[in-house]
Amino acid sequence: MLKKLSLALSLIVTICFGLSLNASAQAAKTQVITTTDFYGEVAQEVLGSKGKVTSIINNPSTDPHDFEPTTKTAKQVAQADLVIYNGIGYDSWVKKLNGKKYLAVASLVGKKDGDNEHIWYDVPAMISLTEKLATYFSKKDAKNADYYQKNAQAYIKELKQLTTLETNIAKQAKGQKVAVSEPVFDYALTSMEYKVANKHFAKATEDESDPSYSDIKKLQTMINKKQIAFFVQNTQSDSKVIDNMAKLCQENDVPIVKVTETKPKGKTYVQWMTQEFKQVQKIQNN
Ligand SMILES: [Zn+2]
Structure with a gap:
């Protein structure tokens, strides 16, 4: 009886230990949070299966200009390894939360306060962000560097279809x-x-x-x-x-x-x- 009990106990211990190992493996995955879903897409494309991206504003009925963060938002931001936001006043609320590391797309592409804030409509800026994230994730998780670089190149190829379309339109504009x-x-x-x-x-x-x-x-x-x-x-x-x-x-x-x-x-x-x-x-x- 005692033997059976100890066997059962050790089984429970094993299961619990296994579960907690699993949980810590998951926590080690890169967690990214973005203020808006168009930047979230870039991050997820580069990270692929090696991380999780959450976009705070991901519903077309929410106007990012009027967004106010909730306690849940604050918690998500504090837990993330990287916070990607637009900057130059568009989503400045995120800077007041307790993020560990911030990346402003505006500063990445040299936009300043007073410049047009709708930077995601500038396709070359989206390409710059993709490249920046590939470099960042490759440094953070060197063993998967090739994977991130490959993902980024594939996404940039798609983005370049847009610049080609713009160039063709420009010829007739x-x-x-x-x-x-x-x-x-x-x-x-x-x-x-x-x-x-x-x-x-x-x-x-x-x-x-x-x-x-x-x-x-x-x-x-x-x-x-x-x-x-x-x-x-x-x-x-x-x-x-x-x-x-x-x-x-x-x-x-x-x-x-x-x-x-x-x-x-x-x-x-x-x-x-x-x-x-x-x-x-x-x-x-x-
Ligand atoms: Zn706007």
């Missing part, structure tokens, strides 16, 4: 003027060699104040006189002024390019960008 509801798509427009004709109007929408009467009038005139190649509308934010502008575009046969601030559900970053860039290409070919 010829510096034409366009108007935008807000500055979210501006980096892509610059790569495509379009000129934003209503920067002041767009800034007001971004700051969630109404554009001035004179800014509205100017944009209405541009649309009425068809002085813009197209109008870029962020469909994720709702504003009466913008809705009316979109209507005016339709009445005047000015094409609308529909974009979103964050990744649509079920789409990868490349699929998302391709779908938006191709709208521009379609307008060019019409």
